[in-house]
Amino acid sequence: MRGLAFFPPLLPGELLYSALARHGVLNGLTSPKGLMKELYGRANMIATSDLPNNLSTLLGRLPALQNAARDLMEVHTLYGYYTAFQPLEPRKMALEAMLRGEGSVHFLLGASVFRTGRPVCLQFCPDCAIQQEHDHGFRYWRVNHQLPGVLVCDRHDRRLRRSAVKLQARNRHAYIAASRHVCPDDSEPVTERLRGRSRALATELARKCADLTARERPASSFHELRDGYRERLRDLGLVRGRHKVRQRELHLLFVDHFAELLDRMPGTRPVARCETWLNSIVRSAGGAHSPLHHILLEAFLDAMEELPDKRRAARIDAIRSHADEASEPETSGSDMDWHAIDREYSIALRKRAYRMERLSPPVRVTAASLEKQLNGRDWLAKRIEKLPISALAMSEIVESVDEFRARRMRWHIRNCLDRAEDDPWIVMRGAGLPPRYITRVRKEFVVQARPRPRLARAI
Known part of the structure; x- marks a missing residue:
């Protein structure tokens, strides 16, 4: 298979997906299938943004990058993030799957069941976009903006925004380049406004997650990770006996440290007295946890260790006292x-x-x-x-299905009215509604288009 005559150089921290999209723009390949055939020799490839596979075929078309395959995956995909807390064998299997296109990389690394999820849209930082246009004349997607749980830019301490590029089935075969069109100034932030300590913690977490894509961490078994956490907890006085972690005190301290920030990151807030990721990550070595969970626990331990001894002891005593007061006598032979x-x-x-x-x-x-x-x-x-x-x-x-369809119908109608459109069939197609809903859609159009009465001013 012949190599490509031209391919744009990857920029520092640029997502591989972004460079492939820019290649299509620079070569005037407006058809997604045409771009896929140009890159892979096949039109039915999937444009995966985080952990792409079948890269050996792509690299065969890019002679200049063939000797830097590992660097390409570690720096320009989310491979470094997802494998940071993985043993050596899963790392090798994931690397091979990304090269050969055999098997699901997300499944091999356990990412398909991580409760922290993945971004539903490609994300961007407005300040980065301005700087990119100034430095290069165009925008591009950064790797660190696509990491699960990252709420702010690791460079500018500004909330990330959701682009118009949704990582759904309809876009699965298309590489879409960053631009002002898909990254408008009024894009929705990924989270509500962060203030004070929550903002500082969000920035700290963003930088810790970004470090995973900048340098490779030594491979560690799940047993080694668990034992390392236990040892640090022991030094903090949160382990009794040989290896019995004081789970309730750990939970209270952890939640107290991150507070409301846990509500901004799905799958991170542990529920008291329940079996959660925070319990199992320091007790069991049975499988992979989300990198975000590891980062949160490491950030918590770092913060606790940085406290002066007297202050840390007083804080742990206060939490321990609170835990004792909250406990109730046993009633059913269970400690739950x-x-x-x-x-x-x-x-x-x-x-x-x-x-x-x-x-x-x-x-x-x-x-x-x-x-x-x-x-x-x-x-x-x-x-x-x-x-x-x-x-x-x-x-x-x-x-129920009907309740959700009605809510989705109202959402599409509001969008249509905002665009000054009043065609019910646009809503029917957009919301995926069956034909029997057409009457309800027409009635709802009338209701939402009706001007709302204003309250009379008191004289």
Whole structure:
């Protein structure tokens, strides 16, 4: 297969996906299939942004990059991020899968089940975009802006924005370049405004995550990672006996340290007295955890170790006293306070559902999606008899298919009216509604287009 006559050089920190998209723009390849055939010799390839595979075929077309294959994957994809806390063998398997296109890289690394999820859109920093245009004359996608859980730019300490490039099925075969069109100035931020300590912590986490893409961490087994965390917890006085972690005190200290920031990052807030990632990451060595979980735990331990001894001891004593006061006598031969768990889990469910209902575009609120973001799928179902309050909350907040279709219909109608469009069939297609909904769509158009009455001013 012949090599490409020209391919744009990759810029520092640029996502490989971005360079491939720029290649299409520079060569006037407006058809996604045409660009795929140019790059891979096949038109049905998938434009994966984080962990692309079948790179050996691509590198065969790019002679200048053939000797830098590993550097290409570690620096210009999310390989370094996802393998930072992995043993040597999974790293080799993932590297081989990315080169040969055999098997799912996300599955090999356990990323397909990480509760922290992945960004639904390509993300960007407005300040980076301005600087890129000044330095290079165009915009490009940065690797560090696409890392799960990263809320702010690691360079400019500014909230990231969601671009118009959604990583969904309709874009799975297209490389879309960064531009003012897909990265408008009024793009929605990835999170609500961060203030004070939360902002400082978000910036610290962004930089720690960015470090994973800048330099390779030594490979460690899951046992070595767990034992390392235990040793640091022992030095902080959070381990009793040989290796029994004081889980409740760890939980209270962890939540107190990060506070509201945990609510901004899905799958990171542990629920008190429940089996969560924070429990298992220091107790079990049975499998992979999200890199974000490791980064959070390391940042917490670093902060605790930096405190003066007296201040740290006073803080741990205060937390320990709070934990003792919150504990209740045993009633059923179990060390689990199910009534307290029930109350806390029901509150967590309602908060998570509230946030999901405000996502744009709309996402259906289901039991599976809620549980996945908290304690894992079927966690509540397996404990349904012990958690009646949570069961009731779940039954009240999950959406039926019809309820979700109605909410999605209203969202598309508002968008159409904002664009001064009033064609019901645009909504029908956009919302994926069956033909029987056409009457409801027309009625809702009339309702939403009707001017709202203004309250009379008091004289």
